[in-house]
Amino acid sequence: MNLLLIQLRRIGDVMMTTPAIRALRKSFPDAIISFLTETPSDQVYKYNPHLDHLLVYPKKKSIRELQKFYRRIRHQNYDCVIDFQGNPRTALLSRFSGSGFRIGFDFKGRNWVYHRAVSFPSDSTYSAQHKMKLLELLGAESTDLELEMKFSSEDHDYALELLKSLGAQPGRLQVSVSPVSRQPYKVWPTVHFAKLIDWLIESYGAQVYFLHGPGEEHFIDSVTMEMKNDPMPPVGIPNLLQTRALLAQMDLHFGNDNGLRHLAIAAGIPSLGVFGKPSAVSWTPPEQTIHRSVEYDPGCKNNCTYPNCDHLSCIRDVPFNEVHQALKDLLSEHKNEFRTSS
Numbered sequence: 001m002n003l004l005l006i007q008l009r010r011i012g013d014v015m016m017t018t019p020a021i022r023a024l025r026k027s028f029p030d031a032i033i034s035f036l037t038e039t040p041s042d043q044v045y046k047y048n049p050h051l052d053h054l055l056v057y058p059k060k061k062s063i064r065e066l067q068k069f070y071r072r073i074r075h076q077n078y079d080c081v082i083d084f085q086g087n088p089r090t091a092l093l094s095r096f097s098g099s100g101f102r103i104g105f106d107f108k109g110r111n112w113v114y115h116r117a118v119s120f121p122s123d124s125t126y127s128a129q130h131k132m133k134l135l136e137l138l139g140a141e142s143t144d145l146e147l148e149m150k151f152s153s154e155d156h157d158y159a160l161e162l163l164k165s166l167g168a169q170p171g172r173l174q175v176s177v178s179p180v181s182r183q184p185y186k187v188w189p190t191v192h193f194a195k196l197i198d199w200l201i202e203s204y205g206a207q208v209y210f211l212h213g214p215g216e217e218h219f220i221d222s223v224t225m226e227m228k229n230d231p232m233p234p235v236g237i238p239n240l241l242q243t244r245a246l247l248a249q250m251d252l253h254f255g256n257d258n259g260l261r262h263l264a265i266a267a268g269i270p271s272l273g274v275f276g277k278p279s280a281v282s283w284t285p286p287e288q289t290i291h292r293s294v295e296y297d298p299g300c301k302n303n304c305t306y307p308n309c310d311h312l313s314c315i316r317d318v319p320f321n322e323v324h325q326a327l328k329d330l331l332s333e334h335k336n337e338f339r340t341s342s
Helices: 011-015 018-027 041-045 063-074 088-096 127-133 153-166 190-204 217-226 240-247 259-267 320-333
Strands: 002-006 032-037 053-056 080-083 102-105 116-118 174-178 207-210 252-256 271-275 291-295
Touching (some): 002 018, 002 088, 011 041, 011 259, 018 032, 018 127, 032 041, 041 053, 041 240, 063 088, 080 088, 088 102, 153 240, 174 190, 174 259, 190 217, 190 320, 207 217, 252 320, 259 271, 291 320
Parallel strands (some): 002 032, 032 053, 174 207, 174 252, 252 271, 271 291
């Protein structure tokens, strides 16, 4: 069986497909499995052991180059295409693949593209479970929802050398913090982050490292201006694989609902996410306590009017005390899992 799987973006959404790919490989050990995505999300799958081919969609290319890419897809003669994303572009890719069996979600205006359009779950469940539903038509099922992102020994060495150069001290609590997001409804007030980071430093002697992407430095500046204590020197902007390796050296991750939180989940370190508009249940692994989320519903999350919302209470009013308590609980209940405990 020759399979093409599609999820072009975003980092978190691509991460959520990793359990499904693992389940497909387990169900079809002899299948040829290809995954199509964009940069930088292709790094999620660069070392994935369950894939045969990683395809990168050519962004910002000419019409002629795109036509060449589409012909390349069509000439692969895929037996089945699974569109995890379901936007107009991925629906078009699915259609022009020429595959005789195309699976996707039953989104209005695009369901005609697929031979089988699966109803998107109406209840709030973990996003990785949503992706897994598309496999049921192939008889592939799994309850293993662990996110997966492998990295190289070079990435591992990079992380170790970076931490050494920044002054990381063995035995001290290592904490990564990501108070960033490009979406206003995901940005918890910086003053709250500053207070909690000061508390981590003063109460636990934590060494705190800020993680962010290109163009997000202003979030970090806003937090540090409110802090009484100094964080660790800047880590710069490592690529995703280097960041994944860096997170493997942390004891705890804390931040907004963003892609870095999913890398921390894949790293298996305790994590806490602060949620605004999106449902925390959809982006937090179920039936475990090592990854936690705090959210607040001002009464309009199920009928959100964003971008016409002028208060963003769902994120701005997430209670500081609840986030503080969640951090305390993580530190208390999972201290034996910290690298500093060994």
